[in-house]
Amino acid sequence: xxxxxxxxxxxxxxxxxxxxxxxxxxxxxxxxxxxxxxxxxxxxxxxxxxxxxxxxxxxxxxxxxxxxxxxxxxxxxxxxxxxxxxxxxxxxxxxxxxxxxxxxxxxxxxxxxxxxxxxxxxxxxxxxxxxxxxxxxxxxxxxxxxxxxxxxxxxxxxxxxxxxxxxxxxxxxxxxxxxxxxxxxxxxxxxxxxxxxxxxxxxxxxxxxxxxxxxxxxxxxxxxxxxxxxxxxxxxxxxxxxxxxxxxxx
Amino acid sequence: xxxxxxxxxxxxxxxxxxxxxxxxxxxxxxxxxxxxxxxxxxxxxxxxxxxxxxxxxxxxxxxxxxxxxxxxxxxxxxxxxxxxxxxxxxxxxxxxxxxxxxxxxxxxxxxxxxxxxxxxxxxxxxxxxxxxxxxxxxxxxxxxxxxxxxxxxxxxxxxxxxxxxxxxxxxxxxxxxxxxxxxxxxxxxxxxxxxxxxxxxxxxxxxxxxxxxxxxxxxxxxxxxxxxxxxxxxxxxxxxxxxxxxxxxxxxxxxxxxxxxxxxxxxxxxxxxxxxxxxxxxxxxxxxxxxxxxxxxxxxxxxxxxxxxxxxxx
Ligand SMILES: Nc1ncnc2c1ncn2[C@@H]1O[C@H](COP(=O)(O)OP(=O)(O)OP(=O)(O)O)[C@@H](O)[C@H]1O
Ligand SMILES: [Mg+2]
Numbered sequence: 001x002x003x004x005x006x007x008x009x010x011x012x013x014x015x016x017x018x019x020x021x022x023x024x025x026x027x028x029x030x031x032x033x034x035x036x037x038x039x040x041x042x043x044x045x046x047x048x049x050x051x052x053x054x055x056x057x058x059x060x061x062x063x064x065x066x067x068x069x070x071x072x073x074x075x076x077x078x079x080x081x082x083x084x085x086x087x088x089x090x091x092x093x094x095x096x097x098x099x100x101x102x103x104x105x106x107x108x109x110x111x112x113x114x115x116x117x118x119x120x121x122x123x124x125x126x127x128x129x130x131x132x133x134x135x136x137x138x139x140x141x142x143x144x145x146x147x148x149x150x151x152x153x154x155x156x157x158x159x160x161x162x163x164x165x166x167x168x169x170x171x172x173x174x175x176x177x178x179x180x181x182x183x184x185x186x187x188x189x190x191x192x193x194x195x196x197x198x199x200x201x202x203x204x205x206x207x208x209x210x211x212x213x214x215x216x217x218x219x220x221x222x223x224x225x226x227x228x229x230x231x232x233x234x235x236x237x238x239x240x241x242x243x244x245x246x247x248x249x250x
Numbered sequence: 251x252x253x254x255x256x257x258x259x260x261x262x263x264x265x266x267x268x269x270x271x272x273x274x275x276x277x278x279x280x281x282x283x284x285x286x287x288x289x290x291x292x293x294x295x296x297x298x299x300x301x302x303x304x305x306x307x308x309x310x311x312x313x314x315x316x317x318x319x320x321x322x323x324x325x326x327x328x329x330x331x332x333x334x335x336x337x338x339x340x341x342x343x344x345x346x347x348x349x350x351x352x353x354x355x356x357x358x359x360x361x362x363x364x365x366x367x368x369x370x371x372x373x374x375x376x377x378x379x380x381x382x383x384x385x386x387x388x389x390x391x392x393x394x395x396x397x398x399x400x401x402x403x404x405x406x407x408x409x410x411x412x413x414x415x416x417x418x419x420x421x422x423x424x425x426x427x428x429x430x431x432x433x434x435x436x437x438x439x440x441x442x443x444x445x446x447x448x449x450x451x452x453x454x455x456x457x458x459x460x461x462x463x464x465x466x467x468x469x470x471x472x473x474x475x476x477x478x479x480x481x482x483x484x485x486x487x488x489x490x491x492x493x494x495x496x497x498x499x500x501x502x503x504x505x506x507x508x509x510x511x512x513x514x515x516x517x518x519x520x521x522x523x524x525x526x527x528x529x530x531x532x533x534x535x536x537x538x539x540x541x542x543x544x545x546x547x548x549x550x551x552x553x554x555x556x557x558x559x560x561x562x563x564x
Pocket of ligand 2: 040041042082160
């Protein structure tokens with residue numbers, strides 16, 4: 001379980017997050033949604049210790065962010081940032097192999113190599129494995145980054161807009177993979193999504209954010225309503241129900 | 251592929267070393283071998299120090315144009331030595347055992363490098379333009395302070411530091427070879443031991459944290475290593491502005507790889523080959539009096555401009 005209590009964060013005098021208290025249950029897909037600038041990426045960065053905490057407390061199981069050893073956390077939790085920097089000259093296979101670093105610290109064993117192999121297959125990167133990253137298309141690069149996180153094989157995965165650049169087939173494949181990882185392996189996935197249709201279709205749990213505060217949270221069918229879209233996103237899109245599924249106007 | 255190329259570089263270096271030791275020898279071998287051997291050892295130490303310092307610095311700065319020399323590291327060391335002579339007077343300066351002066355200058359160097367360059371590297375959002383400008387400005391500042399101090403110094407005392415402020419390969423001061431070798435090998439060993447961590451750091455701050463590293467601590471460790479390596483090589487042969495840039499760029503060309511386990515030895519071999527081979531060629535084969543540093547800085551300077559211009563256009 002990830003538990004966040006009384007978390008506040010700001011740049012100089014501008015508050016970005018205000019008194020966030022939130023529990024993300026273990027096992028399952030939690031979608032984090034909210035308008036641009038709501039503080040979603042900031043929240044994920046703080047959970048993943050990419051930025052130092054200013055006030056409040058974050059626990060990932062028994063590990064306390066800020067004091068626990070970073071290497072221990074790297075075996076428990078991984079993050080895909082919204083705009084990952086890439087080391088252009090690496091090949092796809094080299095990048096994916098870095099996902100195993102927290103375990104082998106530079107000396108990969110047979111099991112590590114096997115995991116890298118699997119990750120490359122799962123993200124359908126075999127044909128690209130020896131291409132360097134700067135020769136890839138945006139979506140291919142995104143898949144390589146996802147494969148690295150997959151190879152890291154952590155209980156908790158924080159994905160900041162992983163559908164960026166992915167086509168519809170790759171997007172659906174990723175969401176199905178995440179569901180399967182949550183259901184069969186008890187993985188906890190926190191994913192920032194802008195397309196509420198994906199959140200409604202694949203998430204167990206939705207957390208909304210607006211201007212640094214938490215909004216309504218709950219199961220998709222309970223909280224995805226016209227009112228939510230109006231209050232949180234200030235848009236008049238309508239939610240339609242079709243064969244028991246929700247569809248949001250585009 | 252890389253292993254083959256490294257083997258070839260080692261072979262070439264072996265040839266260069268043999269040439270350096272035996273060519274143009276006149277007189278008794280029992281004198282020449284230890285005499286040339288000490289200089290060779292110093293050249294090799296300098297070569298490895300400069301290539302390693304440059305590679306480490308470029309990895310944490312995540313930039314292939316900046317080098318410790320361009321950022322003013324060696325100018326800083328020359329300034330520290332000059333100011334020491336200026337304030338203590340060469341009489342005092344020489345009265346203090348050389349070892350003590352050396353180690354003190356080294357300690358000051360490490361501290362100053364951490365203070366000046368640490369803040370620059372620890373910014374979360376790296377700003378290459380600002381880093382470059384700061385480096386250029388600091389370098390200019392160190393050089394003008396140095397030249398100001400040298401002007402104030404008694405001409406007799408000036409001779410003491412003159413040797414410290416110009417690049418020279420044929421008159422290497424080998425008195426401190428033992429201590430320097432120890433320091434230098436220590437730093438090189440430390441660099442080799444963190445080679446896997448360096449690979450991860452090269453991925454960028456966020457990726458490194460995600461994989462369990464602490465980039466801030468790593469930057470400080472690397473900066474200390476760089477300061478020691480630059481100080482040792484500057485103490486030996488003086489500042490050579492573009493050697494590091496030249497040999498590390500060549501290493502990226504000859505052994506293109508993201509792995510420091512390959513880049514570190516590759517750059518070190520190329521660097522040693524450049525210094526030992528270049529010195530043998532200029533001094534022993536061609537009999538030219540052109541200093542090697544001039545040739546290296548000429549080539550390296552052209553490369554620097556080329557890199558800058560191609561990057562600007564992109
Ligand atoms: N370095 C910074 N300095 C000042 N303000 C910042 C900085 N980084 C982010 N912010 C501000 O913090 C707020 C939250 O940013 P954040 O990236 O968390 O939003 P987000 O919910 O992820 O938005 P998006 O959907 O656009 O990715 C924004 O208003 C942003 O302008
Ligand atoms: Mg964001």
